[in-house]
Amino acid sequence: MFGSTKVKLDANLVERIRKLAEIAGYSSPEEFITHALEKELALLEDAEGEEEIKKRLQGLGYMS
Numbered sequence: 001m002f003g004s005t006k007v008k009l010d011a012n013l014v015e016r017i018r019k020l021a022e023i024a025g026y027s028s029p030e031e032f033i034t035h036a037l038e039k040e041l042a043l044l045e046d047a048e049g050e051e052e053i054k055k056r057l058q059g060l061g062y063m064s
Contacts, residue, residue, distance in 0.1 A: 009017075014029070021032035047053045 017029045017032060021029045024032065026032040026035070044053055044056060047056055
């Protein structure tokens, strides 16, 4: 496992995360981020094969 990994985020994104995490009732911005990433990973993991994963990532704008 990665343990305690640090990731740099844009200050505006961090502020948006803080606001939404509080509104949604998360105990911390970290909990909100973890939940959002877990949901996105689950969508990708449900894909059938590498080509479908690539298509989904392209659709989300992560790949060109």
